[in-house]
Amino acid sequence: MRTELPRFHAAAIGVVAVGAAAAAGHLLSAFLGRNSSPVVAVGNTVAEFSPSWLTEFGKDTFYLYDKLALFVGMGVVMLVLAAVAGLVSRRSRTPGLVFIGVFGVLGVVAVLRRPDLGQLAIVAPLATLLVGCGMFSWLHGRAFQEESVEGGLSRRGFLIAGAGAGVAAVAGEVIGVSRDAEVSRAAIGGLVPARPAPPLPADADFSKLGTPTFLTPNADFYKIDTTLALPQVRAEDWRLRVHGLVERELTFSYADIRDRPLVERAVTLCCVSNEVGGELISTATFVGVDLRDLLAEAGVRPEAEQLFSTSADGWTCGTPISAVLDPGRGAMLALGMNGEPLPVKHGFPARLVVPGLYGYVSATKWVTELEVTTWSARRAYWLDRGWSREGPVKTQSRIDVPKPFAAQAAGKTIVAGIAWAQHTGVDRVEVRLDQGPWQPATLTAEVNADTWRMWWVQLDVPPGPHQVYCRAVDRSGYVQTGDVADTVPDGATGWHSISITAS
Incomplete structure (x- = not known):
C-alpha cells in the first residue's frame, strides 16, 4: 500500500x-x-x-x-x-x-x-x-x-x-x-409587415466597387453582447413587462406583439466600441412595432427620463425616454430581421432598435422588461464601466477599397467606402490624397437618414507611397472631426486613413 x-x-x-x-x-x-x-x-x-x-x-x-x-x-x-x-x-x-x-x-x-x-x-x-x-x-x-x-x-x-x-x-x-430556441424560432413562420419599408433603390450601394451590400446578411451582421452563452428564450415562454413611472403596468406575450400591425424599417446599427475604420456597423430591415405605442398604452408619467430595459441574461440598458417617444425617431420593439424572425444571436424573440444611438444605450437583445424611470433611480450596465449616458452616434466614414498597404498601379484609382450619421443623414463625403485638397465623392441614393450611404471617388495617384483620408459631412453641416479620440466614453473620432503604394 x-x-x-x-x-x-x-x-x-x-x-x-x-x-x-x-x-x-x-x-x-x-x-x-x-x-x-x-x-x-x-x-x-x-x-x-x-x-x-x-x-x-x-x-x-x-x-x-x-x-x-x-x-x-x-x-x-x-x-x-x-x-x-x-x-x-x-x-x-x-x-x-x-x-x-x-x-x-x-x-x-x-x-x-x-x-x-x-x-x-x-x-x-x-x-x-x-x-x-x-x-x-x-x-x-x-x-x-x-x-x-x-x-x-x-x-x-x-x-x-x-x-x-x-x-x-x-x-x-x-x-x-x-433544445434551444431555434426550434421555437423555426415555428414562427413569416412576419408580414402592414407597413413595409420602401423598396431599395437600384443604386443603394456600390458593392461592385468594393463597398458592403446595403443590407448586411444576418450571418454577417456584427454581434456584440456580454453573455458567455446565448439566452435560449422560446417565443411561447417570452413575456415583456412594462412598468415603473407609468399609469398602468402591462405585460405582453409574443402573440400579443405579433398580432399587431407590424412596421418594417431599414436601420443601420453601430457599436460604441467601433474604432475609426472599424467593422462593428451593419444595416438590416427590422420588423416590429413602435415602442412609443406600447408606452402610450402604459401611460408615461411626466417625470420619466429613461427607458431602462433588461435582457433575459440580466444585462441592462438605459435609453433616453425622449428618443423612444419621439414620433420621428422610429424606435422599435423588433421581432424580425431581413425578412425572417430574429436570429437567436441577434435577440430572438424580441429586441430593441432605436435609430441614431449606439447599441449600448438602445439595442437590448432578448429583452424581457421595460422600466420607465429616472436617470438617478437606475444605472445601466455600461454606465458603471466608464461609458457615457446617452450615446448618440457620431458622424463617421470608412474606406473599404483599396485595402490598407495595398500595392496599386499608378494612375487612376478607385477609392470607395461607407459613411453614416444616423438620424441626421449624410450630406457628402470628401476624400484627399496625402495633404492635397479634399475632393467630393459620389454618394449612393439615400434610403433614409437612419442608414449608411456608400461613396466612391477616382483619384489620380502618382508613383510612390501615399496616405488616403476620408471624412463625412452630415445634414446639420457638421464636418467629421480629424481629432483622434478613443472609443471610451462615447465613441471614437478621427479621419479614417489607409496607406497605399503605387508603382
Whole structure:
C-alpha cells in the first residue's frame, strides 16, 4: 500500500476529477438552461465584476474573441489549480476535496445569481460538486491501492474517467443545441409587415466597387453582447413587462406583439466600441412595432427620463425616454430581421432598435422588461464601466477599397467606402490624397437618414507611397472631426486613413 502518490498521478487525479465535475454540470445545463453550467455561470460573474480597465483590455486585445479568451483563460487557471489540488493531496485526499468543494460552492453562488434561471438550475452546480468529490475520492483511493508506481489499473481509471467526462461534455452541447430556441424560432413562420419599408433603390450601394451590400446578411451582421452563452428564450415562454413611472403596468406575450400591425424599417446599427475604420456597423430591415405605442398604452408619467430595459441574461440598458417617444425617431420593439424572425444571436424573440444611438444605450437583445424611470433611480450596465449616458452616434466614414498597404498601379484609382450619421443623414463625403485638397465623392441614393450611404471617388495617384483620408459631412453641416479620440466614453473620432503604394 502506498503512503504517498507520485506527482504525476496526484496532479492527474485533480485534473480528471475537476474535468468530470465540469462536464457533469455542462450535461445537466442542457436540460436546465445553458447558463446553469457552473463554468459558464462563473465566467459570466467574472465578466460582470471585472474592473473596467480589465474589460477594455480584453476588448482591445482580443476584439471579437474576448469571450473565447475568457473561457480559455478560465480553463487554464482551473486545470492548473486542479493539478495543484492533486499535488497537495499526495498523502491525504482532504486538500483536494476542499478545493473541489470551494469550486462547487462558487458554481452554486454564480448560478443562484443568474436572473434567467429557475430554482431547479441549482441542480447543475450541486451535481458538479458531488461528481467532483466522488471522482476525486475514487481515483485517489484506487491510486493508493496500487503497489507499483507504474501500476496499470489507475492509468485505466484515468482514461475511463477522462473519456467519460469528454462524452458528458459533448452530450451536453449536443442536447443543448437540440433544445434551444431555434426550434421555437423555426415555428414562427413569416412576419408580414402592414407597413413595409420602401423598396431599395437600384443604386443603394456600390458593392461592385468594393463597398458592403446595403443590407448586411444576418450571418454577417456584427454581434456584440456580454453573455458567455446565448439566452435560449422560446417565443411561447417570452413575456415583456412594462412598468415603473407609468399609469398602468402591462405585460405582453409574443402573440400579443405579433398580432399587431407590424412596421418594417431599414436601420443601420453601430457599436460604441467601433474604432475609426472599424467593422462593428451593419444595416438590416427590422420588423416590429413602435415602442412609443406600447408606452402610450402604459401611460408615461411626466417625470420619466429613461427607458431602462433588461435582457433575459440580466444585462441592462438605459435609453433616453425622449428618443423612444419621439414620433420621428422610429424606435422599435423588433421581432424580425431581413425578412425572417430574429436570429437567436441577434435577440430572438424580441429586441430593441432605436435609430441614431449606439447599441449600448438602445439595442437590448432578448429583452424581457421595460422600466420607465429616472436617470438617478437606475444605472445601466455600461454606465458603471466608464461609458457615457446617452450615446448618440457620431458622424463617421470608412474606406473599404483599396485595402490598407495595398500595392496599386499608378494612375487612376478607385477609392470607395461607407459613411453614416444616423438620424441626421449624410450630406457628402470628401476624400484627399496625402495633404492635397479634399475632393467630393459620389454618394449612393439615400434610403433614409437612419442608414449608411456608400461613396466612391477616382483619384489620380502618382508613383510612390501615399496616405488616403476620408471624412463625412452630415445634414446639420457638421464636418467629421480629424481629432483622434478613443472609443471610451462615447465613441471614437478621427479621419479614417489607409496607406497605399503605387508603382
